[in-house]
Amino acid sequence: MDSLIQLFYDEANELLEGMEQVLLALETGEPNPETVNALFRYAHSFKGNSAAMGFTHLSKFTHGLESAMEVLRKEQRPLTPELATLLLQAVDLIRTLLERTRTEGDVGDPACDALLQQIQAATSGQPITPAPEAPTSNAAKAKPPQANATQQPPSKMPRYRVFYQPAPTLSAEHDPLQLLCELNEYGQVIECYFREQIPPVPQLKPDACYGSWELIYETAFEPAIARALLELAAEGAEVRIEPLSQEPAEQPREAPIQPSTPTVATETLAPSTTALVAPSAPKSETQSIRVSTEKIDALMNLVSEIVIAQSMLSSAATAHSDERIRAAITQMERHVRELHERVMAIRLLPVGYLFNRFPRMVRDTATKLGKKVNLEMEGEETELDRTLLEALSDPLTHLIRNAIDHGIEPPEERRRLGKPETGTIKLSAYQSEGRIYIEVSDDGRGIDTERVRQKAIQLGWISEHDYPPEETLYEFIFQPGFSTAQQVSDLSGRGVGMDVVKRNVESLGGSISVYSKRGEGTRFVLRVPLTLAIMDGLGLVVADEHYIVPLTAVVEALEYESLQHTALFDRYEMVNVRGTFIPLLRLRQFVGLPDTHHRNGLIVVLEQEGRQLALLVDSIAGQQQVVLKSLEENFVRVPGFAGATILGDGRVALILDVSDLIRRSYSSTERLAAVA
Amino acid sequence: MNLIGNTPKTQEKPTDVTTEKYLVFQVGNETYGVPLLQVQEIRNYTPATRVPNAPDYVLGVINLRGNIIAVIDARTRFGLPPLPNEETTVIVVAQVDGKTFGLRLDSVSDVVDIPVDQIQPTPPIASEATQRFLSGVVQVGERVVILLNLREIFDLEALQQLTAA
Structure with a gap:
């Protein structure tokens, strides 16, 4: 509970900083409608957060600010410098109040009302530059929207079907019930259906939300407001808004439970979090601070050094x-290990931090391309090393753009195909087998393998009579210079991209694969290590050299002598491992050492992306935790190696890049297959 | 920078001779120098881990306080036969374009002040491949110091191509 309060204060300060920045930017730049929108969002979030914490005075004051911004927004009037000054005062006032809540709880200040009146006067008063299309309607009329909305004849207002699925994990400051009630401030909820999806009790998570709402909603405002309300306050929520024709369309199956207000339906599932968090005044609350990543990285480096010194x-x-x-x-060993774990934990962030930037991008891209796309996200709470998170941003952005541009069909086409007009892109993250999986899938047209083949012929990669298997065709997509987009748009289809995506993912020690079905969609699966910094490795020895292979890739180790060995054309070597022939790679040969030509030695079976490789080594040096170091940082990328690490004796050992080794071995066999 | 303050602003160079500190060392029979500003540290030789497929002048990589840096052998780079490690063998750690690397040297001798205006261009007598390693030649007392261009010696671009092959 303390952490909730802490979270509230952290977020509150961020919101205040954000408001301040926006307001200060006005002094140097031109006022624009975005400024007002941003302020509206800030005020709105603040209101929601403080209401959830039970700080009614703060919530009331920020509600006033929000309404003032709404007036400006509605009438598309820019923010005047005078108003900006007043709003800056409001920020200061909020900050003072916020400080006081720490010790005094839910307190108000007479200055609030006075300032609010001034602000409202300024927003409703004479506009500096009256926009021609904005009739100087009395802002006071638009002000109490609730009264206003209900007074208007309902038939005149457009109706929408609003589907609302709260974020899978409910957090204290986002109460779905409260959000739904807020909708009534901007329009009217005509019907409300609640759909519960409660799992069996053993799987029930106390903080999860198992249910969704479908509303028939009437509003004179842009439907985007409803979306903004539901979505902005709760990240990860799913909101779909469809305009409803005036004659009632097919009724949802369930009967309405509450005709006009959605209040009761939520009570059992989403216990009002306001009650959970009484405004207690924690005397010794932990302050969280923002630390630059450089400092953490320096700390991490130092800890890695201590780990080495320790060993x-x-x-x-x-x-x-x-x-x-x-x-x-x-x-000391014990303490060092704990120190290491704790520093590692600092670097981990939920993948939601990355995912949250996509809904906006999807909306913009889809609008630009005239497509309807709904983005679903899951597994946002999966934690990932922050460097990885940042490095994944570009590849994911690209994959999602591609999915919208190439995957999802235009609405007419979808309708013709009997698919829902709105396409779905799903972004999910989960942890499995010591790796993080991130999937980007769409329900679009899938990869047209024939077009890929044609393109490959055109590029001279295959001959006209070649019909390579699907997997090979999919691989082509990742080759530099390949693009099947019929139209070159500014979003994708320039033929750069997928190869960059693949390279980026691989440089993180990860891999990418694609699954696709014609007419049903495409799914990209990215596999990345949990963290870039540390992993379990297996030491491999050839001659007097020591190499490391990630333990996650190791299937088993076998006596070379015990395996049947075959070489196609006396060159391409294979061994028979439990009835399956897998390519053999001699590590000695790969690293440029003379081969022993003995049959002693060990075969280490490696597997990645469902393909196996038998690696022949002299011996195994045992398992150890290794700190992954970049070779590129001060040197160059060395093909076949993912990086280096420092051994217990201070020496450097190179880490093998398993996916690269496998790719090398298989491409030679595939070439062979093409010849045969 | 003028501390006296009465020189007109338009004058760019101070009238007295500018000197720059150079780290000088012996490779083969001659004395070479690199700008001290580029040198980060000098450390005893530690065996490097060989990097497969790297050119012969790259001895390998070592651990420099948690960072992996490449070590280049000056003798091999200059086309001289390699010498075994001695007590005096050192690695000079230098920075070029934000990348750190080590240069293995038989020994280091000194830090000297070199008057910038006395540096002469090197006559183009070395092979084309090695000529680019040189940035000038200067007489310091009785010694002739050959000044080196570390960027060309490290030559990251060439390394990138060689290892990518």
């Missing part, structure tokens, strides 16, 4: 060492 110390302290030294080392 050097451990190996130096042998059996003859003093008992006390050994005890101290054991203790």
Whole structure:
């Protein structure tokens, strides 16, 4: 509960900073409608958050601000410098009140009402530049929207079907019930249907929301307002708004439970979080601070060094060492491990931080292309190293754009095909087998393998008589210079992109694969390591050299002698592992050492993306935790290697890039298949 | 920068001779120098881990306080036969374009002040491949110091192509 309050204060400060920045930017730049929109959003979020925490005075005051902004927004009037000054005062006042809530709880201030009146006067008063299309309607009339909305004859207002699925995990400051009530401020909820999807009790999570709402909603405002209300306050929520023709369309199956207000339906599922968090005044609350990533990275580096020094110390302290030294080392080992884990945890962020930038992008891109796209997201709470998160931003942006541009069909076409007009793009993240999976899927047209083949012929990659398997055709998509977009748009289809996506993902030690079905859609699966910084590795030895392979890729190790060995054309070697022939790669040969030509040695079976490789090594040096270091940072990318690490004795060992090795081995076999 | 303050602003160079500090060292029979500003540190030689498929002058990579840096052997780079490691063998750690790398040297001798206006261009007598490593030649007392261009010696672009092949 303390963490909720802390979260509230953190967010509140961010919102205030945001408001301030927007207002200050006015002094240097031109006022534009976006400014007002931004302020509206800030005020709105603040209102919602403070209401959820039970700070009624703060919530009332910010509600006033929000209404003032709504007036400006509705009439498309710019923000005047005078008003900006008043609003800055309001920010200061909020900040003062916020500070006081820490010790005094829910307190108000007489200055609030006075300032609010001034602001309202300024917004309704004489506009500096009256826009011609905005009749100087009395703002006071538009002000109390609730009364206003209900007074208007309902038949005149357009109706919408609003589908609302709250974020899977409810957080304290986002109460679906409250949001739905707020809708009534901008229009009227005519009908409200609640659909519950409650799982069996053992799977029930206390903080999850198992239910969605469907509303028939009437508003004179832009429907986008309803979306903004439902979506902005709760990230990860799913909102669909469809205009409703005046004659009642097919009725939803369920009977309406509450004809005009959605209040009761939510009570059981979403216990009003306001009650949960009483405005207690924690005396010793933990303050969270923002730390630059550089500092954390420096700390991480240092911890990695300590881990190495620690292992050097451990190996130096042998059996003859003093008992006390050994005890101290054991203790230190434990602390170092914990230190390491804690520093690692600092770097982890929920993937939602990344996902949250996409709904906006999807909407913009879809609008630009005249398509209807709904973005579904799940698994936002999956945690990922922050460097990875940032590095994934570009590849995901590209994949999503591609999905909208190439995947999802235009609405007419979808209708003709009997698909829902609105296409769906699904973004999901989950953890499995020690890796993070991120999927981007769409229900669009799928990959046209024949067109890919034609394009490959055109590019001279295959001959006209070649009919490569689907997987090979999909691989072409990731080749530089490949693009099947019929029209080159400014969004995608320039033939750069998928190869960059693949390279980016691979440079993170990850891999990407694609699954597609004609007419049903395409799914891209990105696999990345949990963290870039550390992993479990298996030491491999050839001659006196030591290499590391990620343990996640290792299937098993076998005696080379015990396996049947075949070489196609005396060149392409394979071994028979439990009845399956898999390509053999001699590590000695790969790293440029003379081959022993003995049959002793070990076969380490590696697997990635469903393909296996038998790697022949002299011996195995055991398992160890390794800190992944970049070779590129101060040197160059070395093909076949994902990076390097520092061993216990301070020496450097290179880390093998398993997907690269597998790709090399298979492409030679595939070439062979083409020849045969 | 003028500390006296009475020189007109238009004058760009101070009248006295500008000197720059250079780290000088012996490779083969001659003395070479690199700008001290580019040198980050000098450390005892530690064995490098070989990088497969890298050119022969790249000895490999070492751990520099948690960062992986490449070590280039000056003798091999200059086309001289390599020498075994001695007590005096060092790695000079330098920075070029934000990338750190090490240069393996038989030994380092000194830091000297070199008057900038006395640096002469090197006569084009070395092979084309090695000529670009040189940035000038200067007489310091009795010694002739050959000044090196570290960027060309490290030559990241060439490395990128060589390792990508």
